[in-house]
Amino acid sequence: xxxxxxGRRLALALxxxxxxxxxxxxxxLAGGSPGGPPDKLVIAYQPxxxxxxxxxxxxxxxxxxxxxxxxIEWKVLAxxxxxxxxxxxxxxxxxxxxxxxxxxxxARGVDWKYIAPLNEGDLWLMAKDPxxxxxxDLRGKRIAMPSPTSIQAMVLRKMAxxxxxxxxxxxxxxxxxxxxxAMQALLSGQIDAHLTSPPFQFQEKVRGAHVIARSYTYFGxxxxxxxxxxxxxxxEHTAFSKALYQDVxxxxxxxxxxxxxxxxxxxxxxxxxxxxxxxKQWITNPALKYTTRPRGLVRFAAxxxxxxxxxxxxxxxxxxxxxxxYPTKGS
Amino acid sequence: MQSSSSPAAATALSExxxxxxxxxWGRLPAWLRFTxxxxxxxxxxxxxxSLKDVNPLLFASPRAVAEAFVDGWRxxxxxxxxxxxxxxxxxxxxxxxxxxxxxxVFATLTKIGxxxxxxxxxxxxxxxxxxxxxxxxxxxxxxxNALLFVIANATIWPIAINVTTGFRTVNPxxxxxxxxxxxxxxxxxxxxxxxxxxxxxISGLKAAWAFGWRTIIAAELVFGVSGADGGLxxxxxxxxxxxxxxxxxxxxxxxxxxxxxxxxVFGVLERRTVVRWGMxxxxxxxxxxxx
Amino acid sequence: xxxxxxxxxxxxxQPANGSRSTGxxxxxxxxxxxxxxxxAGFNLAVGDVSFEVQRRERIIxxxxxxxxxxxxxxxIAGFISPAGGEISVAGRTAPPPGPDRAVVFQEFDQLFxxxxxxxxxAYPLRVNxxxxxxxxxxxxxxxxxxxxGHAADRYPHQLSGGMKQRVAIxxxxxxxxxxxxxxxxxxxxxxxxxxxxxxxxxxxxxRTHTTLLFVTHSIDEALVLGDRVVVLGNAPxxxxxxxxxxxxxxxxxxxxADMRRRLRRLLANKGEEVDENAVFV
Numbered sequence: 048x049x050x051x052x053x054g055r056r057l058a059l060a061l062x063x064x065x066x067x068x069x070x071x072x073x074x075x076l077a078g079g080s081p082g083g084p085p086d087k088l089v090i091a092y093q094p095x096x097x098x099x100x101x102x103x104x105x106x107x108x109x110x111x112x113x114x115x116x117x118x119i120e121w122k123v124l125a126x127x128x129x130x131x132x133x134x135x136x137x138x139x140x141x142x143x144x145x146x147x148x149x150x151x152x153x154a155r156g157v158d159w160k161y162i163a164p165l166n167e168g169d170l171w172l173m174a175k176d177p178x179x180x181x182x183x184d185l186r187g188k189r190i191a192m193p194s195p196t197s198i199q200a201m202v203l204r205k206m207a208x209x210x211x212x213x214x215x216x217x218x219x220x221x222x223x224x225x226x227x228x229a230m231q232a233l234l235s236g237q238i239d240a241h242l243t244s245p246p247f248q249f250q251e252k253v254r255g256a257h258v259i260a261r262s263y264t265y266f267g268x269x270x271x272x273x274x275x276x277x278x279x280x281x282x283e284h285t286a287f288s289k290a291l292y293q294d295v296x297x298x299x300x301x302x303x304x305x306x307x308x309x310x311x312x313x314x315x316x317x318x319x320x321x322x323x324x325x326x327k328q329w330i331t332n333p334a335l336k337y338t339t340r341p342r343g344l345v346r347f348a349a350x351x352x353x354x355x356x357x358x359x360x361x362x363x364x365x366x367x368x369x370x371x372x373y374p375t376k377g378s
Numbered sequence: 379m380q381s382s383s384s385p386a387a388a389t390a391l392s393e394x395x396x397x398x399x400x401x402x403w404g405r406l407p408a409w410l411r412f413t414x415x416x417x418x419x420x421x422x423x424x425x426x427x428s429l430k431d432v433n434p435l436l437f438a439s440p441r442a443v444a445e446a447f448v449d450g451w452r453x454x455x456x457x458x459x460x461x462x463x464x465x466x467x468x469x470x471x472x473x474x475x476x477x478x479x480x481x482x483v484f485a486t487l488t489k490i491g492x493x494x495x496x497x498x499x500x501x502x503x504x505x506x507x508x509x510x511x512x513x514x515x516x517x518x519x520x521x522x523n524a525l526l527f528v529i530a531n532a533t534i535w536p537i538a539i540n541v542t543t544g545f546r547t548v549n550p551x552x553x554x555x556x557x558x559x560x561x562x563x564x565x566x567x568x569x570x571x572x573x574x575x576x577x578x579x580i581s582g583l584k585a586a587w588a589f590g591w592r593t594i595i596a597a598e599l600v601f602g603v604s605g606a607d608g609g610l611x612x613x614x615x616x617x618x619x620x621x622x623x624x625x626x627x628x629x630x631x632x633x634x635x636x637x638x639x640x641x642x643v644f645g646v647l648e649r650r651t652v653v654r655w656g657m658x659x660x661x662x663x664x665x666x667x668x669x
Numbered sequence: 670x671x672x673x674x675x676x677x678x679x680x681x682x683q684p685a686n687g688s689r690s691t692g693x694x695x696x697x698x699x700x701x702x703x704x705x706x707x708x709a710g711f712n713l714a715v716g717d718v719s720f721e722v723q724r725r726e727r728i729i730x731x732x733x734x735x736x737x738x739x740x741x742x743x744x745i746a747g748f749i750s751p752a753g754g755e756i757s758v759a760g761r762t763a764p765p766p767g768p769d770r771a772v773v774f775q776e777f778d779q780l781f782x783x784x785x786x787x788x789x790x791a792y793p794l795r796v797n798x799x800x801x802x803x804x805x806x807x808x809x810x811x812x813x814x815x816x817x818g819h820a821a822d823r824y825p826h827q828l829s830g831g832m833k834q835r836v837a838i839x840x841x842x843x844x845x846x847x848x849x850x851x852x853x854x855x856x857x858x859x860x861x862x863x864x865x866x867x868x869x870x871x872x873x874x875x876r877t878h879t880t881l882l883f884v885t886h887s888i889d890e891a892l893v894l895g896d897r898v899v900v901l902g903n904a905p906x907x908x909x910x911x912x913x914x915x916x917x918x919x920x921x922x923x924x925x926a927d928m929r930r931r932l933r934r935l936l937a938n939k940g941e942e943v944d945e946n947a948v949f950v
Contacts, residue, residue: 128619135435135436135621136436151619151620152621155435155620156434156435189520189521195616195619237520238520356620
């Protein structure tokens, strides 16, 4: 009797494990049909005007018009980590994010590359307290940025290495916060500094914070954001991927040619505020330059490899982008 | 009555007492049963990972986890994170216990204190510890004090409820005996009420530990203190950000081991006190060989 | 020792005779009124009770349930104060609780669960400024007296009900009280154990000469243990009669049977039905 009950229980446990295994396998396989455009497509980016080219593509419905049979979903996620997770799990097909997560993921075996870099961006280290003037003043202070693997975190370490002689000198102070929260925290004095990005650095400057350092000083002009897909996705949907690259090129051209119109698009996307003019000022600010040409990827990789954030090095910038980007002569 | 021994009765008596038949598994000692089960689970886990070709960015093999675990202990990152977490937790529970003691004394001595405790407990106890974190961050800033506040808040209430109940349910006779043998009020509290309420106090501390432990890990996951100040929750989160999945698992294993360790400490404490004194029955988990 | 202690009957000699008549009483209860507050108002349990207890005397307080006999004992112990009248012990009026009136309760849970049997007896001595070694030696002695020498290192939960009550008795006696107060200490025991403990108590008191005030609702217990019996009536109770039971002899004697009948009548007269089970213990 007892033995039978035990046996039954064991069988139940085994069945459950097998069922779960099968389920996991099924979930992993479900993606899209091989060849041609995908049946379903999820594109994810984060808040910020750095993603303006994608917002234009979304607003103009270029992809939807080209592939009417494809079900397309646009997602705005608060963190780069959420986008990384989504791409790894296969829930997100096109994910947009900074150079930091791209390189961390690439080095750890996430089979992804930039299908289209979006811009170069000068990232500013902001402080509000007038007594904090230089990087040396930041020892023991609390510095907000999106995450310890973000491009901002790598920039901070470079600054620490150059100015303080130790890349990890300011690590203790790193606080993970998304930019809108960090801006509030900086302005209300809860944190001491914020390594941020456009447009938050512009807004903070207007509201009384000052710039301590700029990323271009340490890395030269460098790529900031880009749209990533996996090698598998690129292989299966090569035509779609190439078209996506062309869409980004077209959107960037529109931003350059007609910033007023793009500002309107961005304002509508943001729900009506701030003003049109504000958006135009931001997208025309030289701290942010929209381009599909990757710059400084290898320099970033070398630095991250040196401080132990990544364990392997790309042999060339081409290893981090797909063929449509090759003609841009990046670095 | 009559000693007329029928053959049936004779055999029934002469036959040795039949032990209930146990199947092979149940006859093994408890530690072996659990070790075997654990080994089987780990084996299944390894088999799943090796046969199924799972994405190493989503799931780690036991082998990789073991390596990450050993490396983490060797290079000092896991012990440092563990120490940070345990230190903050101990301090938080200490503060919680102190506040709980004050509240309990107040509640035991006065009716208004009792009402206050009932009110505060019914409002604040159901709040998940982490829910208070945003407010704590606002009040204390992004530092350890916010964590301490959250832990203290998560631990005050279970301790206060249990100790108050313990004091209130002390058998009046034993208190009368205490007064009868000539104890002062102070010694009545320390020598009679406190030991008599010990089972409740231990339950309170156990609950506080469980709440505090869950709360601090959750809070550290949310709370972005970095670098050398990060505890286990931060360790796990950081490992995840760097996509070091075996380290994520190693962090979880550390948490599980610590959990078992603390349970064991409380178990020993209980066996040496309230179980030994017959104030609490022995939990019938690790009993011998019944099938 | 065990054989004499096992004897259920009344075997003791009569040492109290001489000392009883002389001097002031050890305990005097004068027109004491006792009650308690209920939501409905003040409820008087003891209406007007007076009696005196001499040194070395063994007084039994008996009465129907609810007559306030336990309340009276608690008042003598100092736990509650009377609503009227006066209690004085060795000349002190209304003394606070203290070891000079050591109490043995009915409940088995009157022992400190977290102390060993030995420490349950020794600890109260230490509380009363006896040195540790002295207290331990004394505790051992009284445990031997109650036949518990072998159980000194056990914890109370490892003892039977009868053993627990013996520890409580040893603890109370070790304090060398002026008067030992016992509140139905054998009330929760089975009949056999109860009879044995009654015999043992008699034998021990014969040795220690302790003054006793014992509350019970069992007539047999009163007859086996007492010198005099205070019979209380229904609440609010008064003293129905003070009966001298010193000379009733063994339970099988005619005098014992007469006295038993007399007490039953006294209790039954008050309209309260007498608990037959209790009486025939």
